[in-house]
């Protein structure tokens with residue numbers, strides 16, 4: 001009995017083993033934006049394989065950060081053109097390829113208080129076919145893009161990137177234009193499907 005009690009007391013002082021551990025790297029990564037955030041979207045806006053980050057702020061400027069590919073981001077809001085900072089009372093934003101040319105465009109939803117500001121649609125002028133889009137997927141689907149058997153990128157089709165933001169059910173990848181890839185799709189019910197795709201192609205799933 002004394003032995004059992006000793007083990008029980010010992011267990012009380014053993015720190016729990018966490019399945020995963022998180023480390024705050026916001027400052028080191030260059031994305032410690034201090035705005036009143038309403039949403040954040042990860043999407044590869046320039047087709048270089050690395051997902052970039054757009055932060056919607058309720059008051060103050062929105063921010064576009066390009067992924068450097070080494071764990072850091074750089075603020076390119078001022079150089080992105082067309083004023084993607086959208087200085088309004090932003091409630092949410094969403095990326096989607098609204099003109100079906102392969103690159104993701106941006107729509108920003110602004111509130112009318114305290115200052116009136118219209119919503120904004122920004123077309124992406126990348127226009128180099130360095131993207132693959134798989135449209136018509138189920139929300140919750142996971143897509144692994146492989147090149148010659150090697151995993152290149154993964155995406156999960158999510159339904160939202162913040163307040164007032166509903167993403168289209170599309171998996172979007174930045175790739176080499178013209179290169180051949182295999183997309184391995186796993187739907188929420190566990191079914192899998194392989195689809196051969198090429199850089200610059202937009203595939204509409206049944």
Ligand SMILES: [Ca+2]
Nearest residue numbers: 044046048050
């Ligand atoms: Ca990128």
Ligand SMILES: [Ca+2]
Nearest residue numbers: 097099101103
């Ligand atoms: Ca587009």
Ligand SMILES: [Ca+2]
Nearest residue numbers: 103124125127
């Ligand atoms: Ca475009």
